[in-house]
Amino acid sequence: MISTKIGDELKNLLSGENVNNQLSVPQLVEKATSRGEAKLSADGAVVAQTGKYTGRSPKDKYIVEEASSKDKIDWGSVNRPISSEIFDSLYTKMLKHLKIKDELFVFKGFAGADPASRLSIQVVNEYAWHNLFVHQLFIRPTMDELKAFNANFTILSAPSFKADPAVDGTSSETFIIVSMEKRIILIGGTEYAGEMKKSIFSIMNYLLPENGILPMHCSANVGEEGDVALFFGLSGTGKTTLSADAHRKLIGDDEHGWSDNGVFNIEGGCYAKCVNLSQEKEPEIFGAISFGSVLENVVIDPDTRIPDYDDVSLTENTRAAYPIHNIENIVTPSVAGHPKTVIFLTADAFGVLPPISRLTKEQAMYHFLSGFTSKLAGTERGITSPEATFSTCFGSPFLPLPATVYAEMLGAKIEEHDAQVFLVNTGWTGGSYGVGKRMNLKYTRAMVREALAGNLNDVETEMNDVFGLEMPTAINGVPTEVLNPRNAWADGAAYDLKAKELADLFRENFKKFGTVSEDIKLKGGPIA
Numbered sequence: 171m172i173s174t175k176i177g178d179e180l181k182n183l184l185s186g187e188n189v190n191n192q193l194s195v196p197q198l199v200e201k202a203t204s205r206g207e208a209k210l211s212a213d214g215a216v217v218a219q220t221g222k223y224t225g226r227s228p229k230d231k232y233i234v235e236e237a238s239s240k241d242k243i244d245w246g247s248v249n250r251p252i253s254s255e256i257f258d259s260l261y262t263k264m265l266k267h268l269k270i271k272d273e274l275f276v277f278k279g280f281a282g283a284d285p286a287s288r289l290s291i292q293v294v295n296e297y298a299w300h301n302l303f304v305h306q307l308f309i310r311p312t313m314d315e316l317k318a319f320n321a322n323f324t325i326l327s328a329p330s331f332k333a334d335p336a337v338d339g340t341s342s343e344t345f346i347i348v349s350m351e352k353r354i355i356l357i358g359g360t361e362y363a364g365e366m367k368k369s370i371f372s373i374m375n376y377l378l379p380e381n382g383i384l385p386m387h388c389s390a391n392v393g394e395e396g397d398v399a400l401f402f403g404l405s406g407t408g409k410t411t412l413s414a415d416a417h418r419k420l421i422g423d424d425e426h427g428w429s430d431n432g433v434f435n436i437e438g439g440c441y442a443k444c445v446n447l448s449q450e451k452e453p454e455i456f457g458a459i460s461f462g463s464v465l466e467n468v469v470i471d472p473d474t475r476i477p478d479y480d481d482v483s484l485t486e487n488t489r490a491a492y493p494i495h496n497i498e499n500i501v502t503p504s505v506a507g508h509p510k511t512v513i514f515l516t517a518d519a520f521g522v523l524p525p526i527s528r529l530t531k532e533q534a535m536y537h538f539l540s541g542f543t544s545k546l547a548g549t550e551r552g553i554t555s556p557e558a559t560f561s562t563c564f565g566s567p568f569l570p571l572p573a574t575v576y577a578e579m580l581g582a583k584i585e586e587h588d589a590q591v592f593l594v595n596t597g598w599t600g601g602s603y604g605v606g607k608r609m610n611l612k613y614t615r616a617m618v619r620e621a622l623a624g625n626l627n628d629v630e631t632e633m634n635d636v637f638g639l640e641m642p643t644a645i646n647g648v649p650t651e652v653l654n655p656r657n658a659w660a661d662g663a664a665y666d667l668k669a670k671e672l673a674d675l676f677r678e679n680f681k682k683f684g685t686v687s688e689d690i691k692l693k694g695g696p697i698a
Contacts, residue, residue: 198302390421541561596611
């Protein structure tokens, strides 16, 4: 619960004459452009730049060490503790900073499309375009819901307020601090809007398991027969692209919960990477960018205002934020049944994993816990080229609880609902990064389409001798030579060496899961 003092201070801030409450999209567009925060694209999207912070700042993220939550949090390099004293000091300073601003912008809405488990949130922004961002990304309340609205969590976002590490106890001028007890999130020193989205996701990853609901960093869609599919993967692996399918209805593109009733979207919008975006390759996403959408760090022509999605002079992590209803094929409301197919997406910079492989239950648990992928340029500060990494459950930066909590929940649900799991490599083929090339999206789409149709559940496979993965020998629309990664390399011996290198990294990383069953350790991982 928020203390009386904290609650009164916040109430005082929100009652100020400088506060704009629940502005409409046109009003926020007008504010953002008239205040010089952003420009308007030819399509009517708000185009903003985030300065030097063009991605998340994981080393500047903290959770307050509090009696009610400290024994639950998986403390470490991801969930870094900070004291209540530091939080209270920064909170007081931020309130003073925000109170004297000419204007503030407040959005009230929800995280979670299932009313039984949704979180009521309010976001206080210094920038109008940030408020437009959260308006489009979270679930917008009805007028009746607004009348009875009571926020469970509050975000205070002040990009122009910078911390002094020597005084404030932070690592840098930037900070993202979550207090589970006071139900407040402080974000300062960064203009990157994604910090607000991911902070709420972290909160949901903390709260939902308490109610037996698995929070997931994944996309989800549903076919004409009601068959639900999940797409797990970190930023840049293709979750948004592959789940936006003209032949299937989108449930959501990034964050979901899996309850006893099925799957529900946590958000009300999409936050798509738009580097090299084109109407030909990704028509759904391209068409979704319209009036009121937010383009982050996208370069536009100064005269025509037409976006140049191939221009990465600001960052490769260019983004588009838009409400989910901008996608034509969606489920309304964003809820569906239990998944029949689960796809793990990985962007393998080694270029050695098969483009698609069918997983046993043990392999599914192993690869979910491993969460192998490559961080792509621009998604985080300091990442300038693909970098191999293991991100537990394909969402380590957003998991406050121990990884095994989420893994055990996923394993139980896969078994209960007889879901088939596939590992799909959207990364490199024919060689590692710098030698090989990125997997052809056309082929990946064909493989995923066949998997969702159930056509790969019983097909003939061959075994990958290094990773023990079952690789289909033939898939409609995909050249046979693509399916076995070793055949795609000019030098088979070079493939073997690189594959063994990655297999060793898998084994070394998995040592940290000491409590995992021997079946998962021995049957799930590499065999050579």
